[in-house]
Amino acid sequence: MPPTRHLPWLEPGQAFPPVSSAWGPSDPVPGLLAAGGALDVPTLVAAYRHGVFPWFSDDQPILWWSPDPRMVLRPEHFRLHPSLRKTVRAALRQGRLAIRIDSTFEHVIQACAQTPRPGQHGTWIVPDMVAAYTALHRAGHAHSVEAWWDGELVGGLYCVNLGRMVFGESMFSHRSDASKIALAALVACCRAWQVPAIDCQQNTRHLASLGAREEARADFVHTVQQAVAHAAPDWRWDPLYWNGCLDRSPLPHA
Structure with a gap:
């Protein structure tokens, strides 16, 4: 050996x-x-x-x-289950669902750290990480995408953004599929902003079911180097972004 x-x-x-x-x-x-x-x-x-x-x-x-390899979600490969697509459309029509960006980053990262996960004891989002990413948020490089249901924060995620590259960090859900809704909103943003990829770091069955797949590290790093050379988008939610997610089917994998 x-x-x-x-x-x-x-x-x-x-x-x-x-x-x-x-x-x-x-x-x-x-x-x-x-x-x-x-x-x-x-x-x-x-x-x-x-x-x-x-x-x-x-x-x-x-x-x-x-x-190596790296788990990556290309926005065009995102899979939104038809039943959840129907739920989101109905909730939007009824005015029950709202997406917000960066309205309460600190609550989102704390919820990601504190929400129990099946088969997982403790959290890697330790206090030093919470402080670090809160500082990164205040510097304009970390963002939260939040799902609000009947005026209550029910799910969300936080991520890092450099240029046109997005690096996913963690999600939480206090209502069924709320984290998937937040991810769908992030994907909708990425499609509108021409973000080529969302870094998912590690391979999980859950991420794979949503369309993420493994890429060679060298290919991933090349994508990052190209994407960070562009100006970062304006992190504001526009309901029209849903048109790029709810009305599109994922492209077949190559």
Whole structure:
């Protein structure tokens, strides 16, 4: 068995190593790139620009990841189940459903951290992460997409945006399918804003059922590099965005 490669330890402000040096299939934890560093805004922006994201538990140092392959949702591949499409249309007609962007980012990230998930104990959205992404939000790089039902926040997600690239982070739901509705709204935005991809980080059956699929890390990083070179969109919700999601069928996978 080949020896395990050394995991770099980063000092605050130190540049990330190349993503190609992340641990591979023969290492203990594939996709792990480095540890240490800081969670300040410049470091997080640099990380996402290079296809890197933080993910760690309360009892661990900051851990930085760049898995290969990478789970990615192309907006044109998003799958909205016909029954949910019908529910959304009816709720919009009745005035029961409203989508808001960035109206209560702090509540959304706290809900993502605190909402229990089947088969999961605890959360990776630890207090340091909440503080870091709240600062990223105040700097204009992190956003919440919120589903409000009868005036109550029932689901949502938060994400990172650089240029025309969106990096999904976490979702929550306090009503059946509310997180899927928020994701559908994000996809509608991305279609309107010509965002080529939403980073989903890790492969899950749930994400795959919504149209996400794995891409080689090199292809994903190339997409990121091209997308971040463009100006970021104006994160405001327009109900007309639904026309690009509710009235379109996903394109077949290549």
